[in-house]
Amino acid sequence: MKDTIISLLNEALATLKRRGVVPEDTSPAIKVDPTKDKAHGDYASNLALMLAKPAGKQPRELAELLIDALPKSDAVRKVEIAGPGFINVFAATDAVARIVPAILDAGDTFGRSLTGAGQKVQVEFVSANPTGPLHVGHGRGAAIGDCLCRLLEATGYDVTREFYYNDAGAQIANLALSVQARVKGLTPDDGAWPEDGYRGAYINDVALGYLAGDTVDADDQHVTAAADGDDLEAIRRFAVAYLRREQDLDLKAFGVEFDVYFLESSLYSENKVEETVQRLIAGGHTYEQDGALWLRTTDFGDDKDRVMRKSDGAYTYFVPDVAYHLNKWQRGFKQVIDEQGADHHSTVTRVRAGLQALEIGIPSGWPDYVLHQMVLVTRSGVEVKLSKRAGSYVTLRDLIDEVGRDATRYFLAARRADSQLTFDIDLARSQSNDNPVYYVQYAHARVCSVMRRAESDGLPFDLAVAREHLALLEADQEKALMNRLARFPEVVEHAAASREPQQIAQYLQDLAADFHTCYNAVKVMVDDGATRNSRLALGLATRQVIRNGLDLLGVGAPEEM
RNA sequence: GCGCUCAUAGCUCAACCGGAUAGAGCAACGGCCUUCUAAGCCGUAGGUUGCAGGUUCGAGUCCUGCUGGGCGCGCCA
Incomplete structure (x- = not known):
């Protein structure tokens, strides 16, 4: 139209x-x-x-x-x-109503487009270090990142979901020491506990598994514990694999799966970090000072230059980051989106500057970033800060266990990434009309219920009859609903292009409201077959679009509530 | 101090590359189930879009300054 x-x-x-x-x-x-x-x-x-x-x-x-x-x-x-x-x-009424059979014919593909023309795009998200269970912030990243991927797929892109994790570095050394301390029977309250060691209860689980000689099969790692308390390297390998598996199980429970797990350590073992440093030097934007090697990031908009190689010979953290992104570029991703917490926003300038300094034609705005603000969790109006398992933070698993996958995903994806999010556990749990997830799902279930009624009354839906009489859908509420349905493809398009999954949630709220209004105003199961079938068709089209929309959010569409 | 970001109804949030009278839900009040799921609907009330300027036919939206919250500003990651 x-x-x-x-x-x-x-x-x-x-x-x-x-x-x-x-x-x-x-x-x-x-x-x-x-x-x-x-x-x-x-x-x-x-x-x-x-x-x-x-x-x-x-x-x-x-x-x-x-x-x-x-x-x-x-x-x-x-x-x-x-x-x-x-x-x-x-x-004209019948012109508006043409959307109904169009949706029914398109089915699951309604709202999809070929805008992306099969172009490769990579979305990196979550990217948590394997030092503990995923927290709520990771959950927000997972929800936003995965929905973005779904949106990009729906608009015709060839999407790669990637998870980058730091399995080398100081935090991992700290992890190994923490587990070793537990293996040796220490607790975080002992004086000999490692300074800044990880104190969460999960560290003890890792230690117990290690002592029992367990075998861990993580997504990309298979490690059998050496059970030797003195072999720190063996402890490190086991702990990393153990926590990778745990994160993986959390993500599976959340309905998120990755195509590629990229190990930071591979950048070192394959000499990519050193290679990147050499390229940066060749690019002419580096200099030596105070025994360190610096990158002149101020040439590319940073407010001060950054050390690449410390005077002790080790690289600072953003150097492997640049190496990693060079690798993404070399893999042919002209479009890359990095979804991460806003507390890392200072890396944006640095990574982009590093890539510019390579002087190999990478665009200045590459890669794209989607940064999400912090998540505050409340119960009974009071902030929740701790979990049993992690000690110092609320885990994603806590939320999934307590409020369910659908509500967790919906709540975490339904707000703009750049605004702070208060996750109200009571609201997410409530089986009432306060809860936006149920409001949308209920609309879907209601259509299903009408369809069941049509069957049980011996008046099954007849599409051919409906097609002949679509002009009968002339109530204001029906027209409003059809106009809303017709907008879905452009909403998907816009949400994908602006990298804003929350627009889908917003649309679904509006669509569900239009449907509920219609449902109360216009009775579907009337005696007249022409009217009944055209209304059933409108219901089915609505159900299809709700389902397609919820699928973009990774949220289920139940047939009854 | 500098940088990024946010500020919209009592609360949680929308507002589609600048469009008409800024919209929903919750909370408040009043109605609607002998009719397809009342987890719903209808109605009433609720606003100087943080403040002050600017750009133009038109600004919640763009620009400048200010105020307030969050985050960041290390030869940590």
């Missing part, structure tokens, strides 16, 4: 150009928006306002000329000029 209007306006515009009313060289991006107020029709365009200046005419006068030049179409019932010069289009 929207496309129809755009093409009609385009023809009108061409006519005005021929008549010399509008200069030939003006080509405004014609914008047609669904109206907020149904008194303004179904769609409105600001074309006349856009053309006013180049044409040197009053917007309302131009709008009139445009409408006169508009080709006749049976999809349009009425066109009006309103306000400062908006062109309001009232769609």
Whole structure:
């Protein structure tokens, strides 16, 4: 419908150009928006306002000329000029209703597009160090990252989900020492406990597994414990694998799976870090000072230069980061999105600067970043800070166990990434209309219930009958619902392009509201077969779009509540 | 102090590359189940979009300054 209007306006515009009313060289991006107020029709365009200046005419006068030049179409019932010069289009009922069979025919593919044209895009997210269970912040990253991937897949991209983890470094050494202390029977309260050691209860589980000689099969690691308390390297390997497996189980429970786990240690073992350093030196943006090697990141917008190689010979953390991203580039990802916590935002400038300094043609804005703000968890209005297992933070597993996967995913993905999120456990648990997840799922279940009723009444849905009588869907509530359904593809498109999964959640709220309104206003199971089947068709189309939308969020669509 | 980010109804949040009278839900109040799931619907009330300027036909949206919250600012990761 929207496309129809755009093409009609385009023809009108061409006519005005021929008549010399509008200069030939003006080509405004014609914008047609669904109206907020149904008194303004179904769609409105600001074309006349856009053309006013180049044409040197009053917007309302131009709008009139445009409408006169508009080709006749049976999809349009009425066109009006309103306000400062908006062109309001009232769609013919049967034209609006065409969306219903279109959705039913498209099924699961409704809302999908080929925009991405099969281009490769990589999304890196979660990327937690294997030093403990995933926390809520990781959960937010997992929800946003995975939904982004689903959105990109739905818009035709070839998506790779990647998880990068630091399995080398100081934090891992600390992990190994902590586990070793437990292996030797120490507790965090003992004086001999390692300084800054990990104190969570899970460390003891790792130690017990190690002493028992357990074998761990993580996604990419298979380690059998040496059970030797003095072999720190063996403890390290076991602990990393153990916690990787634990994180993996958390992610599976959350419905998130990765295509690639990338080990930081591989960058060292394959000499990629050293190679990157040599390239940076060759690029000419480095210098030696105070016994250290510096990268002149100020050449690329940083506020001060950064040390690459410390005077003790070790590299600072962002050097392997640059090496890692060079590797992504070399793997052919022209589009990369890094989803991470906003507490790491200072790495953005550094990594990009490092990539620029390579002087190998990487665009300055590459990679893309989506940064999410912190998550605060509350129960009974009070902040929850601790979990039994991790000690110092609330784990993702705690939330999944307590409020369920669907609600957890929905809540974590339903807010803009760059605003702080308060996760209200009571709200997420509540089986009531306070809870947005249930509100949407209930709409889906309601359609299913009507369909069951149709079956049990011996009046099964007949699509052929529905197709003949779609013009019967003429109640205001039905039209509003159909207009909403028709918008789904562009909502998906926009959410993907702007990297904002929460737009899908918002849309589903609106769609569910339109449906519930319709449900209460218009009875489906009426005696007249033509009316009944067209209404059933509208219900089925709604169910399909809710299902498709929930699937983009990774949330289930139950058939009954 | 510098940088990034956020600020919208009492609360939690929307507002689709700048569009018409800023929208939902919750909380409050009043209605609707002998009819398909009342986990729902309808109605009432609730706003100087943090403050002050600017850009223009038009600003919650873009620009500048300020105030307040979060995060970051190490030869830590």
